[in-house]
Amino acid sequence: MSDLRETFIAWELGWAASRDLPPAHLVEGGMRIECRQQSRDVEIFALHADDDPDSLVRLAELLRAETESAWLTVPTREPERAAATLEAAGLEFVSRVEALMETDLRTQPVRAVAAPYRLHTEVTGPVVHVSVEAADGEEAARGYAGLIGTAAVADRILTAEAHRRRSLGAAVMTALADAAVTAGATRGLLIGSVEGQALYRSLGWSTVATVLIAKLPE
Structure with missing residues (x-):
C-alpha cells in the first residue's frame, strides 16, 4: 500500500506544475498554496488526517483565518472519521467522493x-x-x-x-x-x-x- 503522505505530496507537486502554480508552503499538519483557481484563491492540504486526526481541527482554524476564498483538501483512508472531524469543526463539504488514484x-x-x-x-x-x-x-x-x-x-x-x-x-x-x-x-x-x-x-x-x-x- 502506498505511503499516503508521500503519494499526496507527489500529486500536489505535479498538479502545481500542470497549472504553473507557485510552490506550496508547509503549515502545521499540511501545506498551503495560493492557487488562484476559479473556485478558490487558497487551498490547504492535510497531510496527517489519519495518523493525527486533531491536525484537521488545527487546519480548519487556519482555513477560518484566511481572508480569501479557501478550501481544505483531505486525503484519507478513514473518510467517515475525517468527515466527522471536519463537520464538528464547522466546515461544509465541496465534495466527499473524489479519489486519489495511481497506476x-x-x-x-x-x-x-x-x-x-x-x-x-x-x-x-x-x-x-x-x-x-x-x-x-x-x-x-x-x-x-x-x-x-x-x-x-x-x-x-x-x-x-x-x-x-x-x-x-x-x-x-x-x-x-x-x-x-x-x-x-x-x-x-x-x-x-x-x-x-x-x-x-x-x-x-x-x-x-x-x-x-x-x-x-x-
Whole structure:
C-alpha cells in the first residue's frame, strides 16, 4: 500500500506544475498554496488526517483565518472519521467522493482515437498537453499532465458533451502516459471525480485514498 503522505505530496507537486502554480508552503499538519483557481484563491492540504486526526481541527482554524476564498483538501483512508472531524469543526463539504488514484504508466492499456478525430500532443517544460480535434476543427477532448521526477499527474481531463462515449478520454490518457514515459515517468497520479473514476479504473488505475474537500459555510 502506498505511503499516503508521500503519494499526496507527489500529486500536489505535479498538479502545481500542470497549472504553473507557485510552490506550496508547509503549515502545521499540511501545506498551503495560493492557487488562484476559479473556485478558490487558497487551498490547504492535510497531510496527517489519519495518523493525527486533531491536525484537521488545527487546519480548519487556519482555513477560518484566511481572508480569501479557501478550501481544505483531505486525503484519507478513514473518510467517515475525517468527515466527522471536519463537520464538528464547522466546515461544509465541496465534495466527499473524489479519489486519489495511481497506476504504473508503463502498463496502462492503449486506447487510440478513431477517424475523423485527430490527436495532438505537446510537451512544454514539465507540462504535457493532449488535445483531440474533431472533424470540424473544434476541440473534442483534452487533458494535461504535470511531470515531477518519475511521477506524472494527470489533470483537467475533459471530453466535450457532444463527443462523449467515443473513448476519447481513454485516448487522451494513453497519449499523456506515452509522453510521460518518454520523459522518464513511470508512476501516474491523479485525483478523480466520481464520473472520472470509472474511466481510470478501466485503464488499470487503483484508488489510494478518498479525498474530502471542505470550506467555510457561505
